[in-house]
Amino acid sequence: MKKDQSSSKLNSLLEKGWLGKRLMILAVFCIFGLHGHVFAQETKTITGTVTSSEGETLPGVNVFEKGTTNGTVTDFDGKFSLQVSDDATLVVSFIGFTTQEILVDGKSNFDVILQADMTDLDEVVVVGYGIQKKSDVTGAISTVKPEELVKRDVASVDQALQGQMAGVTVTQGSGTPGESPNITIRGLGSLNNTSPLYVVDGMMLDDIAHINAKDIESLQVLKDASASAIYGSRGANGVIIVTTKKGQAGQGKVMFSGYYGIQNFGHTPELTNASEWAMLNNEARLAAGMEPNFSNPASLGEGTDWLGAITNENAPIQSYDLSFSGGTEKSTYFISGSYFNQEGVINKSDYDRLSVRINSEHRVKEWLTVGENVTVTTSNQSTILEGDEWNNLLITPLNMEPTTPIFNEDGTYGVSGNQVNNPVAAIDNTFNNRESFRVLGNLYADIALMKGLVFKTNLGANMAFNEDNSYNPIYFVSITDQNEINSLSKGHDRETSLSWTNTLNYNTKFGADHDFAATVGTDYYDQTFEWDGLSVTDFPTDEEDYRIIDNSRNKNEAVSYGALFESRQISYLGRVNYAYKGRYLLTANFRADGSSKFGSKEKWGYFPSFSAGWRIIEEDFMDGVEFVSNLKLRAGWGQIGNQGAIFNYVQSTLASTGLNYVLGYPKSVVNGTAFQGVGNDEIKWETVETTNIGLDFGLLRGKLSGSFEYYIKDTRDMILDPPVPGQTGVELPPWQNTGAMKNTGIELALNWQDKVGIVEYSIGGNITTINNEVISLGTEGNVISNGDFRSAGFVNRTVVGRPISNFYGLVAEGLFQNQAEIDAYYANAGGAPSNVAPGDIRYRDADGDGEADYDFIGSPIADFTYAINGSLSVKGIDFSFLLNGVQGIDVYNGPDYYQLNSMAYWNTSKEMLNRWTGEGSTNNPRHPRLNASDSHNTRISSRYVEDASFLRIQNVQIGYTLPSSVVEKIKLESLRVYVSGQNLHTFTEYTGYDPEVGGYGTEIGLDRATYPTPRTITFGINLSF
């Protein structure tokens, strides 16, 4: 039996193809391995001393032969001795100092003087439309090292950004394979669009989910206006600039990396089993004077584990990347391909993606360089129903009674007594997928016009095609869960954006002390977005192969839709940088944007910014201060726009069709048209004004480095559609620039790195606080309600003077312990309602009028978010971890409506075993008495608001890099194997699936049971030759 299972597992793995792929890769290794040959080499012993430029001897310095693991460490007196070959190159490295390479060239004694390390400061940072030395940067810019991004074995780059940078909040709302997280930079600056702008190789994009992390050369985040104002009306939510890898001159290089892993649920809500639930259900019915349903609950045992029944245990995740790069002084190339596949932890959800990237760059003339980047990505995502609170496949398995079997004895699906759809049947009848095809490319040319003056032109294109397919077969589970007419829905959307950017960069130096750089440019951007779709019904068969429109018997009555949006933008931009003696730095940015989305009276927006930096470390008075290696103070101010918050065509009052009515005998649906909205020809971008103060520092020879930022971010002209009085009959209130919001916060990032003996380690962390306050919502008294749950009212309420989207409802203070308490409570309301009895919730009633008070009952905006990371390496072994956490955040636990329901109608939380059973038994409003006719305890109240602070072990990785001596034998350059864990554990009090709930717009922190992020263990390999 066991054997059968394992062989069938093997078969299914072979079918899935992954094993085949692994075998192929293994074969590739073997072929390269056999190819190896060995050089004969002569060796000799060399000795030396390592000192600092100040003359102190340096103990613990790494000295090794380049390209090998042959090496040693200097002793207490800074001396070393090593056996090397004659033609070897020595590499001398020490934390806080610049690494030196020295040719042995026959010599046998070396006096090495290491210079204090300035590399960190001389790093180059990509800023908008150019690059800058990191030491000259005056705005708030965070950088992630690409090696940190590839460490995380996740589907996409955006997920890998979690916890990497202060001020960058990444929330993985749904963990459905292929789903992108929500990224915000420095809080929520808008009630509408809060997504940052992505710029990939100069092309402005709305997301980077399709970019392969291993293709990334650098990733910068421009956080404040002084950095991002050069992106004008699209920069307000911050800008993430990605530069992809290019080939390097030199020998061709082949790199391969791959991993395979398994995923499982991290946490699932704890539910009662069949006998416990039956007991609770009986109790609830008895309390309501009804007959109990179960004569002997204890005999029912565990019952059905509904979540287990749709779980894909040990769901595989795998990724393989192969790249080829190299080139000459004149031409370089980089070619890569990658395949990613992830199955969901719930059946019928999965994602796979194939992407190819090509880059080459050619120096055609001394003064002319041309190049291109092309990325082609295709993906396929299958999803299950989530996001609603009725038939969501994360909710129905919690709600379904454990006493119902998955299948009846006759093979039909088990039917809930409470109209919950059988989750197994629902999964069986789910056929949703989304196929995407995307091409992103750019062509560029650099023309050196004269010394210091470069003209650059960049033509970019982004084309995305998506197709959604959804098929609903004929099935019968029960009279309320059946489908008698099969149907197919197809949707297509197409996005084409083109950009053409021209810049002139000029760099010069006046005398020894004055550095000057200027950039001017133009930018043209054109985006077309078109979608259409149709659905047809009545297929002769549900066979998978027949799901095409032409097989529908009803195709002439297809329901169809389609829309087109086009927008264009013309921009002029400029920047001036000035540095005096490398000490005093000034930057000014300017951009003018004309956009077709703006009303005709507001066609152009102007966005200036100024910032200054003072590199205190360069001052004479810092000369003697040994323990400080870097100190820079920065300050900036600027205005940026958020154009993304404007929908297209809001300037006009447009006719909507499809507002139909039925007429005729026989009847038919007749088209109706209405003008539902009101246009606003004065619409313009939202303006965000930011002030930023930052301090960068390096202490103890750079062992401790960090930066601190304080910012104020004022949003005004915020685009809102404040409701107009109902008596106007206006269905879609006009969009207006009328709101205001303020975000302030501090960000602190610290990093310590050092070496003890052969152990190199680092530990770092970052913390971000965000204080969000709504300053104005246009109309006075305007309240924005969102987060409708079970049509019972709204959970989120946005009002002036509070953070966006606080929870609003009754305050559940405790439980009525006896009738006297109830009578006293309702004394001024003419007596207690008949449906309240001891054990029911006591909602706060401050004024004692017998009517419960509504109030704000929680905030889904965190007090602070933080991350801690560390790494350690000893010889070839490396270890790293990343923890990230959110503190002071609330989540409204939607599913608890069901699982804490007094009716015990749906399966209940284990917590309900602690329900109120008599005076004094409990006063916890989460656990009122059971009562099958309850209507009192389910109001939107603080009962469902939980502290969702968490600390998550986001990533732990242990790797081993094989010694070169071994690797060289198989003719490889490097070979590393590792084990990595994602989302290993979450420390939280939250009882739902996952405390990381997220949200969009003004619905935030309402948990409708979204797909949780799985716990993942992967095994991987990186090699190059």
Added chain:
Amino acid sequence: MKKFNILTLTMAFLVMLGSCSEDLLDTPAPSISDVSFFTDDQAAFDVLVGAYDPMSRYNYSQIHEWMIGDIISDDAEKGGEGPGDWAECQDLKEFRANSENSILVGRWQEPYVGINRANKLIAGIQDNPNISAGVQKRYIAEAKFLRAWYHFHLVKVFGGVPIVTSVLQPSEFQNPRNSVAEVYAQIEADLRDAAKDLPTKPDLTAEEVGRITKGAAEAMLIKMYIFQEKWQDAATLSQSFIDTYDWYFLEPDFEKIFTTAGEHGSESIFEIMHLGVASNTGWGDDNEGNVTSIYQGSRQIYNAKGEIKSGWGWGFNLPTQNLFDEFEEGDSRRSATLIDDGDVLWEGTDDEEIICTQHVNSIGYSQKVYHSKKYYIPPSERLGMSDASNNWRAIRYADVLLWNAEANAHISGGDWQFGVNAVRGRESVDLGPTPYSDGLEAVYHERRVEFAMESHRYWDLVRTGRGNLMPGYSDNKRYLPIPQIEISLNPNLEPNPY
């Protein structure tokens, strides 16, 4: 070489500037704006249909009508999964609603959507040379009927509301409430105007069935008189209606009125039209199906073996024993209105269904409850849940007969017996003369049983001063609270003393 560089530089700048023509910033919307819409009669028709549309919206006319008309009254209990299901409705039932009750928001806003659409139509076609004169006349009459209809749906729920007879300008957004009398006066004026220019029911072509007729406008006008207790006006107009419009007469078979075959029958004066289509079974305003049937359907049925199975429905709006008891013994309208446990529907056909009311009778009501039959549809007519195709019977000829009787009962020497006994004498009912000797008692009884579960009861009670038949009712509860959100947006709206 230098010369070449300067040339290149100049060219580069020219390229940069040339790329930026301002004309590029004009991307006209691919939809038509209101400025240029009313170009021909067809465009006017589209907007006319758009003005009918809100009548059939599910949150407004479909659910709210019976939620207030039946559930709040003594005819029904709320039902559903249990008391906690749709708790805000239960609050209304218990007269404990507050102004935050989200049901009221839709009830306030949606009729105004209809009013605005009607006003936009009038503004767009009146004296518009692109629209033919006949079309102008008829469509404006229909728009006025609709405007009156929507205002009535506001005034009967909230009392005096702001009257809106034009597309409001921002300066008019915060107009205060008009009095109840002013609202009715406006409604009457609109209905009178409409009646003049509307075709009669026999005038309608097959394609036009469902459009508003002269008869509908006059019947509405009678209803307005009744609501205002203008007994003489009501008596006169209803009498001329009865005498003149001989194409209206009672459907002999009471039960048939509510079947598909009974739609637009001889008794039908106005119906709100619904049609489910297989290709659009979703929820939302683009679905023209009726949701009343799924809401009111039984949660449970019995199979042939007597086992309880899931039924097609959510079990809302449950008629009470109190209503059951109102029917005289032998009144066949009772079995056409109420469904009891074990009742077999569509017996002997493929649609046969045995209804189970055990669940709804186990959720804690103090009296026995039934299911409502008038909008129950047979399995063969069920599509998706939101796609029932049965029309809402808004005004029946029996209404006119009983209004005539009610008005006459208030007029000394008026012949109230005619209307009452006509309804009782319907072929399938055939009850003989009313046992009541008091005219009003006779009318009240007859209206209750004739129109049970057709969403009239609440208003019949409150307009006749019998609200105290509903536990928790007091006169200040006749009109429901004005939604708080509306008061915030328009502080000139005075709250109701609920």
